[in-house]
Amino acid sequence: MRLGLAGAGRIGAAHAETLAGFDEVASVVVADVDPARAQPVADRLGVEAAEGIDALFQSGLDGLVIAAATDAHPELIIKAVDARLPVFCEKPVAADIPGTLAVIDRIADSDVPVQIGFQRRFDAGYQAARVAVESGELGWLHSVRATTLDPAPPPAAYVAHSGGLFRDCGVHDFDILRWVTGREVEQVFALGRNKGEQFFADAGDVDTAAVAMTLDDGTLATVSLTRYNGAGYDVRFEALGSLANAVVGLDGQAPLRSVEPGVGRLPGPAYPGFMERFRTAYSAELRAFLDVAARRIPSPAGAADALEAFYIAEACEVSRRENRPVRVAEVRR
Template identity: 50%
Template sequence: MGLTIGVIGLGRIGGFHADTLAALPTVEDLVVTDAHPAAIDATTARLSTARAVSDADTLLSAGVDAVVIASATPTHAALIDKAVAAGVPTLCEKPIALSVKDSAEVVHRVADSGVPVHIGYNRRFDPAMAAARASVAAGDLGFITTARSTTLDPAPPPRDYIAASGGIFRDCAVHDFDTLRWLLDDEVVEVYAAGGNQGDPHFAEVGDVDSASVLLTFASGTIGVVSVTRYNGRGYDCRLEVHGSTDSVVAGWDDGTPARNLQPGCGFPGGTPHAFFMDRFAAAYRAELTAFCDTVAGDGSPALCTARDALEVAVIAEAATRSATAHRPVRTDEVRAHHVTAQRQ
């Protein structure tokens, strides 16, 4: 018998996950729900294996083997708690919660539950990025001097999304923070961030920026460089560069890279630029959901992001937010001492 997987939240990414899960050979049935009935109807009309229920509580009591949470960010923490209380293995889209304090409280509550909880950081399953990590782990590059992660969105999300997102460091750059931490198997000790606004004034009105860069100092001495923007008109650009003392590697340079190469006589990249993250990372999402289903079936995947991993990413994002606001470096232990240690006492 195949798995029965629940999906809570059927918006852009939730609907995409439902389609991906329905196509996996290990998945037999889907149980789906959303706060908006139209999203439920669209999913069940599209997928013959999807059965609709009215709410998350009903879904978690419907005999599901696992659940994927893809609802709005403010609902994540409560839904993780409900899934764990029901004993249902969980994959939740990032982040755990909007604040470090709330994220730490969730991690503390689920730590001894025995229920697997993973957070959706799909770049761990991108083949080239995984190969870069393997090269670092094998020592093929010598000691790592610099690791660069880039996320350039082609256009901003809707204004309502921006206002509720928690800001570019918590919403967008967290993917880069997780990628670098996972790539290097190392912890960030200090963060320096700067951001700016040249586009829609709504970003500034809600205390956000539309473009930012972040310098991360890792415990080993490696420097991480993160660049993010909401305005990259040529397409969706996500790349990774790893520079070592003996070799360097890149991931994300393919014919769909949205860049015009001005080097005379060089035609690379020559393909249609990637338009959005779902076409750029379709294979990675499929691999991530496959790994999660394998974990539910008893074959664990070390690449899946744990809740505690995601908490460390939240600490980095909070440090970046503070740094950009105060125009100073911020050590991660400053954030951790204030938000993580205090909630355990």
């Protein structure tokens, strides 16, 4: 299999390295809007570099992995679909709901498979939690808690174009909440605050948020987000049932310290960031894409899933700005 990779930044370079290590992948071609970024990645990994995106599409590919900037996603997905190339694209599909719907319409007019990069679906802990919920082992769920706490804020330039904390960061929690529970979010009430750098407020964003949710079966859920968790990268998920509970992320490297006498902190070093925490999951989702591209399995995370998570993020943003509960149906198009 010959795969192309559009985008040679941090996540793109990591994906290129992963793809190059798969036996089923005979060759990888890397491209970037800035060819000077693609060549060093190609040289380091011993793969090919294309002289730009157009050259990438003309290089005889069997599939395309998109890790470019968000504003390039819609055009690249549509171009790949029109060329009948199976697509893996990092979230989001587009920067807003109308753009996402336009891409979904184009996908629907074809039979080209598209997979979106929700890597938490491929993490062993989240998979085990899903099985525990589906099997009835937990009984009925009364509460779900999801947490994504970044150790340090991204650069101001990134924040200005990120779409905000809910769309950029929380969308992973919203997707995995739907996936693990098998339920839809009906209503949200979101609060956000800024206690860190001024550039969050300048961008109309917040650095910390809390969301209370009601799922369509009455289960209550909470999502906590921040850009300032100095203890380390902390991503956890709790499914709490009438019979038992399942906790994801309590693996010895969660940056937690008990203040109970004689307990202390968990034994391992904290994860420094998302790449380290989800390294295995990133590899697993790309391995799944090989099966998607070969038409052996349907997409495990499609554009419609990305749209549902985006709707929840949009409802959270409206709720935060208007300081009121918002039903997700209000933002649907």
